Amino acid sequence: MMSSGYSLILATDLDGTFLGGSDGDRAEFYDYLQRHRDRVLLVFVTGRDLDLVRQLYDEAGFPTPDYIIGDVGTSVTCGKTFQPLAEVQGWISDIWQNANDLVKALLNGEPGLSLQPIEPRYRVSYYYDPEVLQPSTLKKLDEAGFDAVLSADRFLDVMPKGVSKGPTLLKTLAALNLDLNNAVVAGDTLNDLSLFETGLKGVAVGNAEPKLIDRLRDMSNVYLSQKPGAAGIWEGLNYHSKTLS
Numbered sequence: 001m002m003s004s005g006y007s008l009i010l011a012t013d014l015d016g017t018f019l020g021g022s023d024g025d026r027a028e029f030y031d032y033l034q035r036h037r038d039r040v041l042l043v044f045v046t047g048r049d050l051d052l053v054r055q056l057y058d059e060a061g062f063p064t065p066d067y068i069i070g071d072v073g074t075s076v077t078c079g080k081t082f083q084p085l086a087e088v089q090g091w092i093s094d095i096w097q098n099a100n101d102l103v104k105a106l107l108n109g110e111p112g113l114s115l116q117p118i119e120p121r122y123r124v125s126y127y128y129d130p131e132v133l134q135p136s137t138l139k140k141l142d143e144a145g146f147d148a149v150l151s152a153d154r155f156l157d158v159m160p161k162g163v164s165k166g167p168t169l170l171k172t173l174a175a176l177n178l179d180l181n182n183a184v185v186a187g188d189t190l191n192d193l194s195l196f197e198t199g200l201k202g203v204a205v206g207n208a209e210p211k212l213i214d215r216l217r218d219m220s221n222v223y224l225s226q227k228p229g230a231a232g233i234w235e236g237l238n239y240h241s242k243t244l245s
């Protein structure tokens with residue numbers, strides 16, 4: 001069983017965050033993590049699906065995660081066996097109730113939306129045009145009992161109510177019986193906001209989108225790094241290190 005013997009639980013977004021910054025900065029940070037790997041629980045928290053995460057494993061020196069929270073928080077798998085973490089995955093599928101077709105019918109013909117060419121199981125993913133998207137479309141979703149997560153002025157994910165990166169991370173850490181005091185989250189876009197809203201220690205990397213930064217300014221748990229991507233995470237870890245047990 002998992003023990004609470006980790007000196008750091010790093011729960012990080014991938015694109016723009018863990019994968020962001022220069023190749024040199026990434027290599028240095030990954031090397032640092034690999035040297036402390038047995039004391040770090042590494043969790044990826046990403047919009048990517050499992051296949052797109054697994055492709056990253058091919059890169060030499062890439063730190064493989066202990067857990068992958070994928071699909072914007074709607075899937076949770078072990079980073080080694082790729083088996084779902086049943087307790088948390090069950091919570092998600094119980095809320096979602098196979099609603100994919102229902103959501104597509106509900107949003108059929110809504111202005112500014114087009115389906116992404118992917119078929120995730122526990123969400124529906126659209127591209128959206130920020131100039132065209134109507135508040136009434138989001139209201140319709142809300143009234144039907146779904147959440148919408150908008151990100152990067154481009155992606156709209158229709159989600160099981162109450163499920164997003166942050167709540168799924170908290171469920172995962174609880175299922176693993178881990179000490180939240182040693183957890184640090186990191187991200188760069190608005191779909192990472194729920195990670196920071198957990199109240200866990202956080203790092204927004206230097207390349208974070210302005211809409212995210214605006215929401216984080218008053219959150220005392222979040223460090224706003226000046227450095228992009230991997231270097232930004234590292235800077236934030238140093239900042240938070242004094243309060244890790």
Ligand SMILES: [Mg+2]
Nearest residue numbers: 013015016188
């Ligand atoms: Mg990102």
